[in-house]
Amino acid sequence: MKEYYEITEPMNILASFFSAIGRWTIRAVGNFGAMAVFFFLAFINIFRARQIREITNQTYYIGAKSSLIVMLVALFTGMVLGLQLFYTLVKFGSVGALGSAISLSLVRELGPVLTAIMITARAGSAMAAEIGILRNSEQIDALYTMGVDPIRYLISPKIAASIISFPLLTAFFDLIGIIGGYITGVVLLGTNAGTYFYRVQSSIDIVDIRGGFIKALVFGAIVSCICCFQGYFCHMRSDGFGAKSVGLATVSAVVISCVMILVSDYVVTSFLM
Amino acid sequence: METPLIEFRNVTKRFNGRTVLDNVNLSIYENQVTTIIGKSGTGKSVLLKHIIGLLKPDEGSILFQGTPINKMKKAEWEGHRHRIAYLFQNNALLDSMTVLENVAFPLRQTTNLPKAEIEKRAMKRIEDLELLEAVGKFPSELSGGMQKRVALARALVTDPQIVLFDEPTTGQDPIRKNMILSMIIHYRKKFGFTAIMISHDIPDVFFISDRVIILWEGGVGFEGPYEDALKQNVPMIDEFLRSLDGFEDQLTGLLSREAFKMHYSAMLGSAAREATSSAALFGVRLNILSEALGAQAALEALKALGEYTNRYFNAVGGFSARRSRDEILTIFPHKNLEEARKLVEDYSRDLEHGVIDHIRDIASGNSGEATCFDIHIHAGVTEISPEDTIDEIIEKGRAKQEIISTYRCDFGGNDQ
Missing domain, CATH: 3.30.70.270 (Reverse transcriptase/Diguanylate cyclase domain)
Structure with missing residues (x-):
């Protein structure tokens, strides 16, 4: 009788495949847990009097300075929507519903999602890079040695500012997007302006606006947490050190944030429906 | 016998499987200047980072006034930690802040002093370290030596009781090297602090040190007064000390x-x-x-x-x-x-x-x-x-x- 089983080549490949999945899962669960603790520690430190100034600064940087790019994207999104929906609705003889289609698409989905993606690209990448550089140049360690909690000083204001900025910028996005739809639908393609605005006003319910804002709040928390986390722990990456680790952390921050925006959008939408 | 202020007991630290500190035992006493020397990569900075809690040992324990740090309550350890200041080897200045903001930063963040008082104290340290002309500049606009002095000013602005100096005189000219060492003696006399210093500036550093710790191949090769190190006649230590001591005293031009x-x-x-x-x-x-x-x-x-x-x-x-x-x-x-x-x-x-x-x-x-x-x-x-x-x-x-x-x-x- 054979005392052992010979491991054949296909079994070997299978074993490697499952062990890789196992390792990836363990790492992902570990990272998720670490991120949850990280977010919790940052969140509880938001509510301190000393933070007001820093939160204001960060809100200016993340919110006010992103407003132009967000509005530009909103304008063209609204215009494209106007164009696409106009020609689709014409086929069904329902051009009058253009205002409803544009406003509902923007307020429920496109506004929060595209705003979050734009802020991730502009401010989220900057957050990850800034914190990564602070980490690599030992400035975060220096904060700790000076008796300053780095999470309280660096992370909490960014998370608070994101939670404030995302819904506000989403509101701007919705508004400018509707104006963009007006430009193509009414000004360029000749739909009746009164009908357009009447449809916008009558079709949007407070539930839709609230849903959009809830999504924006969730995206704000997720994006800021992922971006700060990637930068804060860039020195622990196994795939790069120094400047390279900052670059990789920034890429990871943007990619993971964008994916998580879409995943959480589905989750939140399913709860809201 | 006097209880050491800080004691390492069988401390081992590894990074990616490489042992940097191997079963290290050493004691650091209050109100003394202790200098740590050793070849590059022997874990001197790692040792300092363990003292302030930036790193934790893989094995062994670190005692603070006789109590293991890992058994202290968070508040108790925080209380001790706030008495310690750290001067980083690469200065670790906050590069988005000016010199004045950097020096005032610890006071702004950890005290409730009025703004004018914070500025006054920060300016005093800036003046002590002859940095008045750099007060409104950013760290990137300063030379390496000036950055080191800004970091030193920041470390001393809170009047700490224990100061960890990671190569405080690196990049300084001989006069400033000795000025920094003189300042350490001066502050020690004035405030009675404990200094733990990594430095290779022989002989000057030994003139101000009460004790010397020589790290050798991951462990402690020698611990005690410098004069005793010379008397030990351990060939490796002797060779090491000789390699550090050049032929000329940099300050005076005399023989080493x-x-x-x-x-x-x-x-x-x-x-x-x-x-x-x-x-x-x-x-x-x-x-x-x-x-x-x-x-x-x-x-x-x-x-x-x-x-x-x-x-x-x-x-x-x-x-x-x-x-x-x-x-x-x-x-x-x-x-x-x-x-x-x-x-x-x-x-x-x-x-x-x-x-x-x-x-x-x-x-x-x-x-x-x-x-x-x-x-x-x-x-x-x-x-x-x-x-x-x-x-x-x-x-x-x-x-x-x-x-x-x-x-x-x-x-x-x-x-x-």
């Missing part, structure tokens, strides 16, 4: 301690062994100069004395080295006591132009009642017998020291 020892041994081994030789021990009280004129001015005066002594006695075949912070030992081969005395007499006459004038120039820049002081240069001339060790020659020289030159305050200061 090791080079001086080699010259002295060569002299004893040569035919001159049978001939009479003499020595002179010169001293100037740096602390008086330092208090009157500031650390940098005092060091400039010492530098002038060293350079002058070197030049003067080299011409007649003598060789000199700084043996402590403010003492210079000169050996006169082939000179009997009378000849040596005559040389020192001539030297003292010319000192007026070589060194005292220099002190006068420095003092005139600070003229006024507050800077009024008298300073004497002492010398003790003695004969050397071939059996004498360098320490014995110093003792004999000290016993015979007398004033050979004086700088007298124009406003009538007290004799020191």
